[in-house]
Each structure stands twice: as C-alpha cells, then as structure tokens.
Amino acid sequence: MILNCTSEIFVIINYVGAGHLKKSIGDNEIPKGWSFDQGLELVKKAGYDGIELWLGDVPWFQMNTTDAQVRELRRKVENAGLVVSNVSTGLHWKYPLSARDPKIREEGIRIVRRQIETATILGADAILVVAGLVTAEVPYNEVYTRTVEVMKTLAPDAARAGVRIGCENCCSEQKFLMGPREFLLFLKDVNQPSVGIHLDVGNIHFDGFAEQWIEIMGPHITRIHMKDAMKKRGHCCDSVYTNIFLGDNNWKAIRAALSKVGYDGWLVAEMERRYGAAKDQQFYDTAAALDRVIANRL
Amino acid sequence: MHISRRGFLGCAASASAAGLAGVAGFGGLAAIPRLQSECLLAIPGPASPLSESATGYAAALSASRISFQRTSSQPIAFAPTIIFPAAVTTDATSLGKVREQIEDGARVLYESAASYLGPQDFGFHKRIIRSVFGLSLHDPVHLWDSADSLRKSPYVDYHWPVVTKIRDFSRAIPVTPADGETVAWLQGLPVAAKRRIGKGTLVYLGSPLGPHFLSGDREAIRWLRAFCAAS
Numbered sequence: 001m002i003l004n005c006t007s008e009i010f011v012i013i014n015y016v017g018a019g020h021l022k023k024s025i026g027d028n029e030i031p032k033g034w035s036f037d038q039g040l041e042l043v044k045k046a047g048y049d050g051i052e053l054w055l056g057d058v059p060w061f062q063m064n065t066t067d068a069q070v071r072e073l074r075r076k077v078e079n080a081g082l083v084v085s086n087v088s089t090g091l092h093w094k095y096p097l098s099a100r101d102p103k104i105r106e107e108g109i110r111i112v113r114r115q116i117e118t119a120t121i122l123g124a125d126a127i128l129v130v131a132g133l134v135t136a137e138v139p140y141n142e143v144y145t146r147t148v149e150v151m152k153t154l155a156p157d158a159a160r161a162g163v164r165i166g167c168e169n170c171c172s173e174q175k176f177l178m179g180p181r182e183f184l185l186f187l188k189d190v191n192q193p194s195v196g197i198h199l200d201v202g203n204i205h206f207d208g209f210a211e212q213w214i215e216i217m218g219p220h221i222t223r224i225h226m227k228d229a230m231k232k233r234g235h236c237c238d239s240v241y242t243n244i245f246l247g248d249n250n251w252k253a254i255r256a257a258l259s260k261v262g263y264d265g266w267l268v269a270e271m272e273r274r275y276g277a278a279k280d281q282q283f284y285d286t287a288a289a290l291d292r293v294i295a296n297r298l
Numbered sequence: 299m300h301i302s303r304r305g306f307l308g309c310a311a312s313a314s315a316a317g318l319a320g321v322a323g324f325g326g327l328a329a330i331p332r333l334q335s336e337c338l339l340a341i342p343g344p345a346s347p348l349s350e351s352a353t354g355y356a357a358a359l360s361a362s363r364i365s366f367q368r369t370s371s372q373p374i375a376f377a378p379t380i381i382f383p384a385a386v387t388t389d390a391t392s393l394g395k396v397r398e399q400i401e402d403g404a405r406v407l408y409e410s411a412a413s414y415l416g417p418q419d420f421g422f423h424k425r426i427i428r429s430v431f432g433l434s435l436h437d438p439v440h441l442w443d444s445a446d447s448l449r450k451s452p453y454v455d456y457h458w459p460v461v462t463k464i465r466d467f468s469r470a471i472p473v474t475p476a477d478g479e480t481v482a483w484l485q486g487l488p489v490a491a492k493r494r495i496g497k498g499t500l501v502y503l504g505s506p507l508g509p510h511f512l513s514g515d516r517e518a519i520r521w522l523r524a525f526c527a528a529s
Contacts, residue, residue: 100468100509101414102347136452137442137468141513146350 021258023290024050024085025269028057031279036060036073040080046283047291050085051077052268053122055115057090063114070121077122085266086166086198086223087119088128096133097150098143105150112154112165119163126222126266127158128198131167134175143176148189155192166198166222171207172240178207180216187220196220201254202227202247202270205240210249214257221263226290227270241272243282244289252298259296267293337366337526338377342384347414351384351508358511358519364526379526380404383508384411388422393430401496407525409503413438413469433491433502436472441485454484454505458492459524462517464510471504501525 025048030039036058043051053061053073061073077084095108115127132147134140151165158165169183170176177183183197199221201210206229214221228247233240245251267290275282292298337359341352359366367377373395374380380399385408387393400406412423412435424435441447453463454470458481470489474480478493481501489504510518 102349136448139465139513141515142509145513146509149350 020264021294022049022085022266023269023287023294024048024052024266025271025283025286026052026054026088027061028054029269029271029274029283030058031274037076037080040076040082042280042283044080044082046280047287048082048269048283050083050266052085052128053087053118053124055087055089055091055111055118057088061118063091063111065118067117067121070118074122084119084122084124085268086124086126086128087115087122088198089115090130092130093133096138097129098132098134098138098146100138100142105146109150109154113157116154116158116161116163116165120161125162126164126166126198128166128168128223130170130174131165132174132176140176144186147176148186151190151195152192155190155194158194159192163194164222165195167195168198168225169200169203169213171203172205173203180208180213183213184216184220196222198223198225200225200227200270201249202229202241202272205229205248206231209253211253211257214254214261214263218261218263221261221265223266223268224258224263225270226267226293227272239272241270243271243273244269244286244293251293255293255296255298336377337364337379337381338374339366339368340374340380340382340385341368341370342382342386342411343370346384346386346411348384348411348506348508350512351409351411351506354508354511354513355381355383355522358522359526362519362523362526364523374399376402376404378404379407381407381409383409384506385409386412386415386419386423387426388419390426390430393426397430397495400498400500403497405499405501407501407503409506409508410471411506413471413504427502431495431500431502432476432493433478434474434476435504436474438469438471439487440469441466442468450485454482454489456482456490456521458482459528460521462521464505464507464515464518464521467506467509473502473504475502 025043027039055061056063074084089111091111092108095104095111097105097108099105099108112129119127131151132143134143154165171178177186187195187197197217197220199213199217201224204210204213226244228242228244228249229240230242231248269286269290271282271286339352339355342349372392376399396406412420415423420438427433427435452466454466456462456464466484470484470487472487472489473491474488475491475493478491480488481492482490484505490502492499492501507518511522
C-alpha cells in the first residue's frame, strides 16, 4: 500500500514536473487528396494543440508559396483553433547543407532561410532541418566540417528571428552524428544557442536508447518527434518505424527522461505506416497515445 | 625527394588563418617544425565556385607552420611559391603574368576548380591553359554519376611530391602535359601534371585538394607540406 502511494506520488511529481507538453502532428500526415482545411479540421477534432508544417512536402506549402499565402495558412490554422508548432522540411535530402557543389549547398541554405522566414510569419519559434548527409561520395569529416560552418552562418539569422534551428537526428539515414555524445559535440562546435536538436525518439532504433538521448541533449532539444521503432526490422524490406506503443521504445523511460530534463514543449507525432482503411482513425489513435505519454499512464 | 634548404626573404606569417588550425584532424600535426618558406596564397575571386578551398589551404599552411601571405592583388607579386586555390582563370593576360613568374623561378600550384564551371566557361579555361601553360585539359569527369561508382576507388593516387592517396572531389579534369609528367592518377585518368617552365615549375591539379585540408585529411596536408618543401 505504501509502495502504491509512493508510486502515485512519483507519477504526479513527474507529470507536474514536465509542465505543459503539447501535441502536434505534421501536415504531411494529412491523407492524400484531402485539402489543408479538411486536414486541419481532423487534427483539431482528434485533439491536437498544433500542427507541424512541412515546407516542400505538401502542395499548400512550397518554396514558391508567397508570404501572403503563408499568412493565409496561419489564418486557417488559427481559425481551426490550432497553432503552428514548427516548420519542417525534407528538402535537405535533395539539397544537403553539406553538399560539395556550392550551388546545391546554396539552395539548401536558401531553404533554411525560407523556413526561418515562414516560421516567423506563422508564429512558430522552431524549425527542423536535416543537417549534413554522409554518402560514399562525400565523407564524414568533410560533412562534419562543412555542416558546422553552415550552421554557424545560419545561426545569427535564426537568432534575429527568434527561431531555433533543430537539427534532426536521422542517424541511420544520414550516416551522421550517430550517437548522443557525438551530436552534443557537434552542437558544442557550432556553439550557437539558436541551434539545437529536433530529437526524434523513433530514429534511434538499434543504435541506442531514446531516453539516454533525451537526458544528454536536455536543454538543446527544440522539439520532439514521436514515433516508435521495431528494432528487429530495418535491414531489409520492412520499415523499422511504426506507430507509438507498437515498437520497442521504452516509453516509461522516455517519459521519465522528459520529466528529468524538464522538457515541456511540443511532442510532434509522426505516423510512418498509415492505416489502410479509416485513415482518420489513425489521427485519433495517435493523439490518444500521446495523451497517455503526457499523463504518464503507461 | 629533395628537400630544399633555401632560406627565403623574411615573410610575415599570415596569422589570420590560425584560428582555423583547430579544424578536424589538425591536432596531430602540432609537432611539425616550422618550415622556412615564402609562400603567396592567391585568394580566388567571386567567380570561383569553390571558395572553401582557399580557406582549406590557409588552415593547412597555418597548421603546418608554413609562413604565407594571402593576396588578392593583380598581378600577383613574385614569390618562390605561389598557390592558386580553386582557380578558374579565363583571362589570358593574368595567366600570362603567372607564366612569367614561373619562368623567373616561381613554383606555382594551380588547383583548378574549372570542373564546376559551365561548358562555355570551361571551354575558355581549357583554351587558355593550353595556350599559356601548354597543358591539354579534357572535359571534366563526374565521378559519382554512374551506376558502378560505388565499386570504384574514390582515391586519387599521387606520385609526387609524396606517394599518397587523397579522396576525389566528385569531379576531376584529366590533364596531359605536352612535356612534363603526370603526378596523379584517378581511375586510370591523369589528373595532375608537373612541368618545368623556364627556371620554375608549374603543378596543375585537376582534382581539388583545398576542401580536404579543411576537413583535416592528414594525407592531403602531408602532400601540401611536401610540395612546399620540395625543390
């Protein structure tokens, strides 16, 4: 009985200690063929507080989307009773900030600058970038040095705009910054408060443990992507990623680590594999899973 | 390899690049003794597509404790060693001045970034290099565009001034000297040439090295030190 009480007190302390974690989900999760307005309505109904906008990944938000059109997106988001949690992009897979070709690198930089501009218009204070891409052609040392330099270049722009650049840990896909201490060293080499990590707890899979990344990264975390990983997958045909609670992440440990470091920001859901039918149901189920994480009912 | 003992005129070391000495991989070179040298580093103009290369040379020279001065003035003043990082010369007059320096005894390292030019500009560059330096350039090779790229070695084999391997930089310009020698090969292609011109020496690099200095490539830095020390 005493043990139960103690356990519940810890639950309460953990919950209170974490502040007000908020739920968000990417607009790139909106089912194909749906409009932005339909998507927003679903996101709100499913219980999210905000939406992550993906520059270049959705028809309504492209590099050539004008400032006026971006303002219109914000109006729609706010009319739906939501806010923009952050601005992300997958464009850096095509235009890496570490590219050897200066023209490609310049395009990558232009994308980040547009992310910063649009984040400001949208009222968000964080962006996600995939910073650096190691390939057989462009080796690790080169990517590291160039990415540090590019981040130092972009950091003042972000700071002036009141936006933090979150470099996502796409460890296995990027072949870059594979461990948390390595990532921390990278951030220390960049040495700019406006540059941190957009931590994806699903991207760590067989390379480590998400809760350890959270603990080591602490105040450097700008946002958290929430998905799960099945550690036995990923070597062949089946994606390693899956929906929250279906994989091998230790969610109790992740929740405790969030409390330990005092993270009280956005939890942004990513749904790697989509429901084959009743696609809207996945939004509700994912929101419910996030609620359980936030409430520490695990 | 002959190591020069020439002592050159006092040349103030350019310490401005010293801050770059902390980049990846340079830590292991701390014990290198100071070399007596007089070296000019010609900072490329805005037309150069690989400006990071000059930063890499400056970092490597500083880390190797080789005294050097940066210059962007035209024409370049005479110096025993002149390095042109990421050069994309399309101006015959300025290149003619460089040839005069070589004839007077300068050793010139001309690192070409012309593989990153468009076809028309590369054509100008090719013609000028042939008319002024007597080197025949071939169209740039894009090394990573073919399906079997992953089965080929990504290293350039240098045979002078030291025998070593240094990574390619995605594109390379094959170069053949009319009279002179090929000093580096990449996948069977000659990508660096050395030839005597008058009292001096020209080394043309068809595969850029500068960015590798910046990322701390030890073998690349060793190559540069050997170049600066070689007679």
